Each structure stands twice: as C-alpha cells, then as structure tokens.
Amino acid sequence: MSLSNVLERIYGEAAKVQQAHYSAALAIFARTYGPGPVHVFRAPGRVNLIGEHTDYNHGFVLPVALDRDVLLLARPRPDEVVRLYNVEPAFPPSTFVIGPTIPPAPRGDWSNYVRGAAQMVARQVGPHVRGMDALVESAPPHGVPRGAGVSSSSALTVVAALALAHLNDWQPDPVPFARLCSEAEWYVGTRGGIMDQFIALLARPGHALFLDCRPQGPDRYTFAHVPLPSGYRILVADTGVRHANVRGEFNLRVAACRAGVACLRPHYPGITHLRDVQDVAWAELAPLLPEILTVAEARARGADLNDVPLPTDAAELRVRACCRHVHSENERVRATVAALETGDIAAVGRLLSEAHASARDDYDISCPELEALVEAARAVEGTIGARLTGAGWGGCIVALVRQEAVPTFEAEVPRRYREQTGREPTIFACRARGGAGFLGVYN
Numbered sequence: 001m002s003l004s005n006v007l008e009r010i011y012g013e014a015a016k017v018q019q020a021h022y023s024a025a026l027a028i029f030a031r032t033y034g035p036g037p038v039h040v041f042r043a044p045g046r047v048n049l050i051g052e053h054t055d056y057n058h059g060f061v062l063p064v065a066l067d068r069d070v071l072l073l074a075r076p077r078p079d080e081v082v083r084l085y086n087v088e089p090a091f092p093p094s095t096f097v098i099g100p101t102i103p104p105a106p107r108g109d110w111s112n113y114v115r116g117a118a119q120m121v122a123r124q125v126g127p128h129v130r131g132m133d134a135l136v137e138s139a140p141p142h143g144v145p146r147g148a149g150v151s152s153s154s155a156l157t158v159v160a161a162l163a164l165a166h167l168n169d170w171q172p173d174p175v176p177f178a179r180l181c182s183e184a185e186w187y188v189g190t191r192g193g194i195m196d197q198f199i200a201l202l203a204r205p206g207h208a209l210f211l212d213c214r215p216q217g218p219d220r221y222t223f224a225h226v227p228l229p230s231g232y233r234i235l236v237a238d239t240g241v242r243h244a245n246v247r248g249e250f251n252l253r254v255a256a257c258r259a260g261v262a263c264l265r266p267h268y269p270g271i272t273h274l275r276d277v278q279d280v281a282w283a284e285l286a287p288l289l290p291e292i293l294t295v296a297e298a299r300a301r302g303a304d305l306n307d308v309p310l311p312t313d314a315a316e317l318r319v320r321a322c323c324r325h326v327h328s329e330n331e332r333v334r335a336t337v338a339a340l341e342t343g344d345i346a347a348v349g350r351l352l353s354e355a356h357a358s359a360r361d362d363y364d365i366s367c368p369e370l371e372a373l374v375e376a377a378r379a380v381e382g383t384i385g386a387r388l389t390g391a392g393w394g395g396c397i398v399a400l401v402r403q404e405a406v407p408t409f410e411a412e413v414p415r416r417y418r419e420q421t422g423r424e425p426t427i428f429a430c431r432a433r434g435g436a437g438f439l440g441v442y443n
Ligand code: NG1
Pocket: 048, 051, 052, 053, 054, 055, 056, 148, 149, 150, 151, 152, 153, 154, 185, 190, 191, 192, 193, 194, 195, 196, 389, 390, 391, 392
C-alpha cells in the first residue's frame, strides 16, 4: 500500500499534513544513513480522561490515544549495533550493542528508553539480535510533547520495541507486549504502571480504553474500548510548567499507597494493592489508615518500599488522603464509563471536576498554573468538564468540550491563562487515533 493510503487510514482528514511530515522524516533518514528502503513505525502519546495515579495501585484508567506520535524510521543492520539519531539537536546521537544486559547511558539520556526496549527484545528473541540504523522524530507540531504528562517516554519505548521486534521477525501479541514494554521502561529508574504502553498499543480510533490494571492471570487483563461521544471534543492544554522533582514526588505517592496496603493487610489478609479493597466501603477503610506515617514508620508496619527511591526515612507520607483519592478515583472511572455508555455527558463533566478536586486536595499533585488553566477552561461556555491529567505538578489539563465551543475555547483559554500567570499555554485537540504500528517499507 502506498504511504499516502496508509496515512489516510491512520489520520483521516489530516493525512495530507502528515504526508509532508513523514516525507520530511524520510528525507532526513536518507541524508543521515544514505538512500534505500526504510521501515516506518509510529506510536502515539496519550491523554488520560480519568483514573489518575490508579494504575500502579492495580486500579482503573480511561486513556485516549492522541494524534501526536513518536515516529521511528529504521533500516536493519547485519550486526547487533543500534545507531540512533534524533531530528532534534537537543537529543544527541547514540550507539550501543543489543544484548540481554545493555549498559545504560548517563541518567536522563533519551537513548535509555530505546536501550530498555532493546534489552527486553534481546531477552525475548535470544542470541543474534539484529540491530538497526534508526531515526526518531517527535518534534512539534506533530510529535508528542515531552514532560507534559502525555506519555512521550512510553511512546518512544513502544515504538523502539515494535521496530526491533519487527526487524527480528518476532510478532508478539499486543497484551503481553504492552506488559513487557512497561517493564522495559523500568530500565530508566521509574516504577510506572501499564496504562501508557497499553493504550499506545491497543488504542482504537474514536474510542477511549477502559483498562483494569489488575491482571486476572498471567498477561490477562480486562479492558474495553469505550466510544467517545459524538458532538464533543477532547482538548488538551499544556501549562508549559515542568516541576523539577516530579519523580521524587511521584515516588512519595507510590510509597503512601504501599503504606496504606501495609496498614490494611492485618484486616484484609493477602491484599497486595489498594485495588484489592476497592469493593470495601471507604467508611470501613478510613479508620484503619493513619493520616500520616513517616517512611521509617511505614517500613516498620511492613510496607515494601525497597524498589522505590525515597529521599529520607523522615519524609512524611499522607497515607489516608492518598488512599482516599485512589479509592474514590476508581469509582469515578467506573461511573464515567457508565455515563459515557448511557450518553449522560453532564455526569461525565461532574466526574471530571470531582477527579480534579481529589487529585488537588487528597493526592496533592496540582500547582497554581494547573489551577489557573482548569479555571480558564471551565469558564468557557460549552466546557463539560476539565481536570489535570498525567502525573501532575505541571504538564497538561484535559477538557471535554462541545464541538461548537472549540473555537471559543481556543481563543478564550489562552487569554485568561495569560492574564493569570503571564504564560502561554499550548492547546491541541485530541482526535483519538489508533494504536502503534508498522506502516510499511518506503523510500
Ligand atoms: P505521566 O503523566 O506520563 O508521567 C505517570 C505514569 C503513569 C501514571 C500517571 C498518573 C510512568 C511512565 N507513567 O504518567 O503510569 O501513573 O503518571 O496517573 O511512570
């Protein structure tokens, strides 16, 4: 199939613009590595409609794939070398040899996402893994914004894993592959859940993905594609703010949830994640959870924190409030799916607002810029609901907006946000495209 036909299928009305984007990437590939056939792959970023900080608690999430992709263009090599080139000069070239134990580049180096993916593929396909000459392209305006809570890192991990699997004739099923990709991302030192890799691989156009992050058996997950309501658009707005210590704050929240599990275990033997008590009423759980524990106290209660990097033993964990967020958020995800199915859009809006308040007050992951942007979004007539999305502490908000109100939203929200913060937000509409894939071999 011609590239233009493939792009038509993926991007619909935006295919023409994307044709120019892909052609430019192919031209850079030829300049970098020489002329000849090139294998083309893509993986989308995502926005999470609702279900924040639930995935690593084995809870429920409802992400949507964006029409913003990480592209990876590759040519197989006869040896085990991977050469990486990024179109953005801020990300320097990198070269490594694939194998079951690949030494990492210095912390923070972008190539670590590809190294983690390559190491995972090597462990799966065995000796003599074929390497590649690869070009990565995720620059604005078509790429996945970085550090914004729309999962550019998972898109890079997934696209690299997909390319190396394909070039080594490995055709994994998407569900185990998503799980393997999420573990591959631990290579960079985070302990994220499976949401991002799952949506990147299993997204369906026009649908959100309801995912129960608790496996029902080895690589058996319950998930369902939920149609998005017609006549509405999902808009993403980026505060432009990036908190310096997201990882540290993130890990403290993970620790607070694990401390909660440790406190509940004597009363609910065998629980491993907060999700295991989801069907117990909050009023029964609350008195069993201390408001605050230090890291040292949480350890003394049996919390398993060995794989979570934490600042000091004296750091305080807001155990009860964090657990309350996770418990109420899981309920909201279920309720949102039900409301979407019955077309009760006003209920979806209410649930998004409640989710934002819970993320701000209980999980404590908001910041003044996120508040200003959510407020600006809600002030627009035709906004059904708006909330922070992703890890928090900056990054993006997501809003559900009546189709006809989109132009007003795009004009009014930046104005109000600018007035409040002096900053310029980036707004883009999400068109819910399909999951990652191999597009074909082109010149
Ligand atoms: P973002 O927002 O992309 O950094 C992180 C985690 C998700 C999830 C959300 C919060 C990673 C790679 N991603 O996403 O798994 O926990 O925060 O809902 O750690």
